Amino acid sequence: MVVQYYDPFHECMPLAELVSYSERRLVETRTMERASRSLLYQERWATAGVLPSEICSYADLRRIPLTNGSHIRQALERFDPQQLVCSESVRLWASTSGTTGMPKWIPRADEDLAFSREMIGRFAYMGTGGPKELPVGVLGGGATLGFNAPAPAVTDALPATSALDGMLLQLPGETIPINYTEAEDALLFSLRRKPQYFVAFPSIAMRVAEVLGAQAPAAARRELAERFTLTRLLAYLVTRVKKIRPRDLLPFQWGVFSGEPLEPYRQAIRQAFGFEPSDAYASTEFLGMMRDCFRHEGIHLWLDCCLAELLPEEEIERTEANPEYLPRTIPIWKADPGQRGDLVVTNFAQAFPLVRYRTSDLVQVVSAQCCACGRTHPRIRILHRSDDVVNVGIARFSIVDLQQQLEGAPGLQRWQLRVGRTGYKPRMVLQAEVSPRPAEEAAWKKQALERLLSVGDLRVAFDNRLILEPIIEIVSALAEQRTYSGKLRRVIYEEDTGSQGGNDGTLN
Numbered sequence: 021m022v023v024q025y026y027d028p029f030h031e032c033m034p035l036a037e038l039v040s041y042s043e044r045r046l047v048e049t050r051t052m053e054r055a056s057r058s059l060l061y062q063e064r065w066a067t068a069g070v071l072p073s074e075i076c077s078y079a080d081l082r083r084i085p086l087t088n089g090s091h092i093r094q095a096l097e098r099f100d101p102q103q104l105v106c107s108e109s110v111r112l113w114a115s116t117s118g119t120t121g122m123p124k125w126i127p128r129a130d131e132d133l134a135f136s137r138e139m140i141g142r143f144a145y146m147g148t149g150g151p152k153e154l155p156v157g158v159l160g161g162g163a164t165l166g167f168n169a170p171a172p173a174v175t176d177a178l179p180a181t182s183a184l185d186g187m188l189l190q191l192p193g194e195t196i197p198i199n200y201t202e203a204e205d206a207l208l209f210s211l212r213r214k215p216q217y218f219v220a221f222p223s224i225a226m227r228v229a230e231v232l233g234a235q236a237p238a239a240a241r242r243e244l245a246e247r248f249t250l251t252r253l254l255a256y257l258v259t260r261v262k263k264i265r266p267r268d269l270l271p272f273q274w275g276v277f278s279g280e281p282l283e284p285y286r287q288a289i290r291q292a293f294g295f296e297p298s299d300a301y302a303s304t305e306f307l308g309m310m311r312d313c314f315r316h317e318g319i320h321l322w323l324d325c326c327l328a329e330l331l332p333e334e335e336i337e338r339t340e341a342n343p344e345y346l347p348r349t350i351p352i353w354k355a356d357p358g359q360r361g362d363l364v365v366t367n368f369a370q371a372f373p374l375v376r377y378r379t380s381d382l383v384q385v386v387s388a389q390c391c392a393c394g395r396t397h398p399r400i401r402i403l404h405r406s407d408d409v410v411n412v413g414i415a416r417f418s419i420v421d422l423q424q425q426l427e428g429a430p431g432l433q434r435w436q437l438r439v440g441r442t443g444y445k446p447r448m449v450l451q452a453e454v455s456p457r458p459a460e461e462a463a464w465k466k467q468a469l470e471r472l473l474s475v476g477d478l479r480v481a482f483d484n485r486l487i488l489e490p491i492i493e494i495v496s497a498l499a500e501q502r503t504y505s506g507k508l509r510r511v512i513y514e515e516d517t518g519s520q521g522g523n524d525g526t527l528n
């Protein structure tokens with residue numbers, strides 16, 4: 021087995037060297053000085069007495085207050101965008117989806133786009149190591165089917181921008197980027213183009229698998245009517261006598277999945293599509309895309325491109341109890357395997373450097389040991405959001421919005437939402453203490469269900485069968501689970517409590 025690297029020098033640099041390399045870059049790129057021009061940081065850094073010239077290492081960073089998504093939103097509201105930009109010129113503004121209200125707009129300079137391009141180079145080579153997983157450049161082309169979210173979620177336009185990067189890097193291959201709201205047409209077209217690679221959200225991939233299973237006979241019949249061949253007749257007959265699997269129609273060689281954790285879908289995707297799926301992580305704020313290697317043992321976090329820290333779960337709770345508290349973090353390479361917390365990053369971006377940016381993505385450290393692929397960068401798994409955004413598969417909503425909706429439910433005292441799965445499908449159970457107990461329980465539950473489905477994009481997700489119908493339960497007392505500061509937990513992820521349902525990858 022030959023492992024290929026895009027940039028072997030940086031990808032395989034010993035960990036200790038990597039750490040000092042990124043500390044050196046922090047100084048040489050003058051990131052702190054550049055960031056201090058932005059009104060995003062100025063006020064809070066001045067209050068904390070931060071002198072940018074004194075920040076040269078992981079240890080120094082600890083003196084700087086954390087910045088999070090709300091800080092960016094507030095800064096965008098308060099200031100002229102130009103007062104947040106740290107470079108001479110901007111080439112592109114990228115926006116987040118704005119689940120919790122206002123989208124965040126992030127500027128990128130030419131240097132940032134060049135950096136992202138380098139990361140696409142690494143990305144393309146990450147799957148090397150198995151006979152089926154050669155990079156596009158080695159295979160000499162082939163089509164990639166990429167499912168995106170609708171505009172303006174620019175993060176999700178990554179397959180399209182990556183295709184441009186691929187052109188600039190002269191990686192061969194074609195891309196079919198498709199908005200998942202037009203999935204049906206897209207699938208019929210893709211059947212004809214026979215893409216070899218697949219980029220999607222895991223839940224969308226499995227929905228594709230379900231739709232294909234249901235629609236394959238019709239599609240095969242249509243093809244047969246258009247032009248009769250023996251192969252097509254056989255294909256048609258096959259769809260009649262056995263349960264069609266997407267792997268029979270779309271012979272993908274590999275697929276990369278992001279936007280939600282791959283883990284609960286892994287087995288189902290493997291069964292449906294016949295390849296070992298890869299896990300990827302990207303965000304609009306943080307430049308570059310990261311993914312797992314052919315070992316599939318966690319996403320490699322590029323330590324030469326950022327200084328990465330872990331904000332442990334107990335520290336997150338302390339911060340919730342007291343927003344002024346300066347929490348203690350651990351450099352990610354010092355965290356124990358299995359340790360969980362928020363990912364905090366400092367990068368060297370030109371237009372919008374992140375300095376101790378708390379992503380609010382809860383991650384689990386897999387290992388900081390050198391990987392079997394030869395790469396030395398620590399490996400992590402992305403679990404879910406740690407702020408007031410709730411992930412239910414691909415669907416997201418804010419707890420604040422849900423609270424507002426539920427306030428109108430008659431007699432509702434306290435509630436708790438449990439987010440779990442049945443098979444790979446996300447499922448929510450809303451438990452409610454209601455007093456007085458409603459005379460018409462069924463009607464009350466129906467109304468509560470409507471209120472729940474009205475937040476975020478739950479309705480769309482439910483209508484498109486990306487999540488199962490939420491269950492509403494009226495209980496006499498909630499099973500109390502409290503935070504460090506004693507507050508009742510509003511949302512309980514069953515994967516956190518170990519009460520996760522079966523992961524049998526049921527394909528309906």
Ligand SMILES: [Zn+2]
Nearest residue numbers: 313391393395
């Ligand atoms: Zn690896």
